[in-house]
Amino acid sequence: RTLVIGSCGQLGTELVEALCQKFGKENVWATDIAEKTPALEGYQFMKLDVLDEKSLSKVIKDHEITQVYHLAAILSAKGETMPLRAWDINMQGLLNVLEAAKLFHLKVFWPSSIAVFGPNTPQDNTPQDTVMQPNTVYGMSKLAGELWCQYYFEKYGVDVRSIRYPGLIGWKSLPGGGTTDYAVEIFHKALAGEYFECFLSEQTGLPMMYMPDAVKGTLALMDAPAEQLTVRTSYNFAGMTFTPEEIYKEVKKHFPQFEISYKPDFRQAIADSWPSSIDDAVAQKDWNWTPDYDLGKMTEDIVTNLKKKHSLID
Ligand code: VAH
Numbered sequence: 001r002t003l004v005i006g007s008c009g010q011l012g013t014e015l016v017e018a019l020c021q022k023f024g025k026e027n028v029w030a031t032d033i034a035e036k037t038p039a040l041e042g043y044q045f046m047k048l049d050v051l052d053e054k055s056l057s058k059v060i061k062d063h064e065i066t067q068v069y070h071l072a073a074i075l076s077a078k079g080e081t082m083p084l085r086a087w088d089i090n091m092q093g094l095l096n097v098l099e100a101a102k103l104f105h106l107k108v109f110w111p112s113s114i115a116v117f118g119p120n121t122p123q124d125n126t127p128q129d130t131v132m133q134p135n136t137v138y139g140m141s142k143l144a145g146e147l148w149c150q151y152y153f154e155k156y157g158v159d160v161r162s163i164r165y166p167g168l169i170g171w172k173s174l175p176g177g178g179t180t181d182y183a184v185e186i187f188h189k190a191l192a193g194e195y196f197e198c199f200l201s202e203q204t205g206l207p208m209m210y211m212p213d214a215v216k217g218t219l220a221l222m223d224a225p226a227e228q229l230t231v232r233t234s235y236n237f238a239g240m241t242f243t244p245e246e247i248y249k250e251v252k253k254h255f256p257q258f259e260i261s262y263k264p265d266f267r268q269a270i271a272d273s274w275p276s277s278i279d280d281a282v283a284q285k286d287w288n289w290t291p292d293y294d295l296g297k298m299t300e301d302i303v304t305n306l307k308k309k310h311s312l313i314d
Pocket of ligand 1: 113177180
């Protein structure tokens with residue numbers, strides 16, 4: 001039985017759907033501190049505050065949970081507006097889940113991020129093991145979280161697995177508070193026939209991935225035999241790299257009138273502290289990771305699905 005914490009978020013929503021397809025709806029509980037979103041209609045849902053360890057234990061016992069996907073966190077941009085609260089939620093939430101996993105022998109998935117890399121990390125083809133001095137609270141909490149995951153694996157044998165996600169792009173769910181959110185917003189603006197004001201500069205190349213690839217890779221990691229895994233902090237994980245200008249040109253192929261302007265804000269400094277590309281050779285070797293989507297194929301798929309969803313067939 002699977003418990004998803006943070007189900008209303010961009011990744012949570014898509015993982016709930018994939019987990020229900022894989023295990024059956026009756027074996028998946030979607031939870032969040034927020035109210036159930038329309039995207040979660042039809043799935044088992046209950047409210048849960050991961051900072052309340054008594055409620056967490058009760059849910060695990062009552063529903064005979066055997067694995068947890070702990071996705072609840074405050075993302076990079078929002079975290080900088082409330083540093084201490086973001087640290088508390090991101091760290092205590094993870095520790096509560098790791099403690100529960102030790103107690104109830106649970107298998108755990110927990111997302112890390114390219115945000116664990118900082119301004120003095122080699123930015124091109126960033127290696128699995130390298131200098132990591134993140135300067136965002138979100139990145140600091142993800143780096144500390146990775147070390148806690150490795151600690152609970154080595155000291156207590158907790159089978160916790162993690163991926164350093166790049167920016168995730170999808171059409172089914174909206175991101176909240178991230179620095180890569182522009183690459184989701186751009187599609188909705190183009191579809192609405194509005195012009196788009198991008199909060200990053202046109203040349204800001206960042207590691208990105210289409211959501212179906214992220215879901216495929218996450219389930220592949222969780223299905224891999226434990227003895228195959230050589231990383232118990234978090235795996236580098238790569239899809240593609242593009243700049244705002246490159247994704248704009250790709251979207252414009254589908255919406256010739258679409259216009260963009262670039263007005264970098266405080267998120268530019270966060271983006272500049274992150275790598276521009278990631279070396280995920282270890283993930284490829286340990287659990288046969290390989291992405292299916294590039295920028296062109298992703299854009300085509302998102303535009304087709306958004307038009308269908310808004311029944312705007314040409
Ligand atoms: C963020 N979308 O922007 C998240 C992610 C790599 C970016 O961690 O904070």
